[in-house]
Amino acid sequence: MEYIIYLAFALMTLGIIFAAIRFIKGPTAGDRVVALDTLTTISVSALVLLAAIFQRFIYVDVALVYGVLGFIGVIVIARYLEGAL
Amino acid sequence: MTYYEIIGGILITIGSIFLFLGGLGIYRMPDIFNRLQAGTKATTLGAMSLILGVGIMEGTWEWILKSFVIIVYIAFSNPISSHALARATYLRGHRPYIKSEDKEKMDAYREVVENDPKRKEVEV
Amino acid sequence: METLTFNQKLGRFIVNWIFLMLVWIMFTTTFASHEILIGLITTGLISLFSIRLFTCCNISILSPVKIFWMIWYLGVFTVALIKANLDVARRVISPELPINPGIVKFKTKLKTNYAKMVLANSITLTPGTLSIDIVDDTFYIHWIDVKTTNPEEAFKEIAEDFEKVLLKIF
Known part of the structure; x- marks a missing residue:
């Protein structure tokens, strides 16, 4: 079981690194927001996994709230880029 | 190890593989629309599978219900945000990367941006 | 704003209340009687005030036939989602990036806004497609591997399976 969790965290870290490269490099603002959205989703999953490892049920609520805030942020930035704000 | 832990472990592994592929796709694809495709689909299924795996691994009904809430939430919110981003990018003046020769025909959305007064391109 | 008869209002109120109560139970994850009581009061008040704002459908959505089709949907x-991910995985991993992207359009027969939203979200999560915009009844779809630019054939490839089921629900 431990090895599975180590493997999961290793893979997620690799994903975060690739998305972060795109976040830094991304030629347009849109690319950066896409990378940010991906980073948010990966972080939500990581928080849920951490909640299971530490046996803290409250972390799941933290993950949910983080997901909601990330979603709202992406929508607001998209509306701004569209010229609707 | 119980059956719950075995099923949960398999789901967690699948989920983390897809999360990794989402990050890799974001890095490799040539333009923002293709990045959205790879990013949205792979991370959505990855997060759903991983969170369901954690819920099953813990095995109590509180965990399963709560992970179900997050799964439903992700399944609704991810496509909406990617759709909003795709439209915003197009109206911002970025045209999709098109490989084939017939560029006019492959870009059906252009007629809307040129004719519809509600969907004007933004002056940057 | 449309005018609603009393029966329509009551139907929407009940659908809202049941839906919000399910969400409440999922969030609190407990069946303690005081939690349930507070949940009933809160969700009842919210659904009372949001009859016009926050409703997709009247009471007929709770009929067993429609619930069966929802589960079928x-x-x-789910099958389409898993296929989509294997497809994305294949494209991302292969070294030469086998893509041929473009934007196609097609028309849908769905009428209500909620049905169109569900269809657009499903299209985004199915193999190689991403919905960009909906203008009246025309969908504009970014397709990662364009097979045809003809609207009818594109509709057959992308959305026919979903629409058949959605027409039975909404």
Whole structure:
């Protein structure tokens, strides 16, 4: 079981690194927001996994709230880029 | 190890593989629309599978219900945000990367941006 | 704003209340009697004030036939989601990036806004497609591997399976 969790965290870290490269490099603002959205989703999953490892049920609520805030942020930035704000 | 832990472990592994592929796709694809495709689909299924795996691994009904809430939430919110981003990018003046020769025909959305007064391109 | 008869209002109120109560139970994850009581009061008040704002459908959505088709839709959708991910995985991993992207359009027969939203979200999560915009009844779809630019054929490839089921629900 431990090895599975180590493997999961290793893979997620690799994903975060690739998305972060795109976040830094991304030629347009849109690319950066896409990378940010991906980073948010990966972080939500990581928080849920951490909640299971530490046996803290409250972390799941933290993950949910983080997901909601990330979603709202992406929508607001998209509306701004569209010229609707 | 119980059956719950075995099923949960398999789901967690699948989920983390897809999360990794989402990050890799974001890095490799040539333009923002293709990045959205790879990013949205792979991370959505990855997060759903991983969170369901954690819920099953813990095995109590509180965990399963709560992970179900997050799964439903992700399944609704991810496509909406990617759709909003795709439209915003197009109206911002970025045209999709098109490989084939017939560029006019492959870009059906252009007629809307040129004719519809509600969907004007933004002056940057 | 449309005018609603009393029966329509009551139907929407009940659908809202049941839906919000399910969400409440999922969030609190407990069946203690005081939690349930507070949940009933809160969700009842919210659904009372949001009859016009926050409703997709009247009471007929709770009929067993429609619930059966909703579950069927979930099945169709899950299969498409898994296929989509294997497809994305294949494209991302292969070294030469086998893509041929473009934007196609097609028309849908769905009428209500909620049905169109569900269809657009499903299209985004199915193999190689991403919905960009909906203008009246025309969908504009970014397709990662364009097979045809003809609207009818594109509709057959992308959305026919979903629409058949959605027409039975909404």
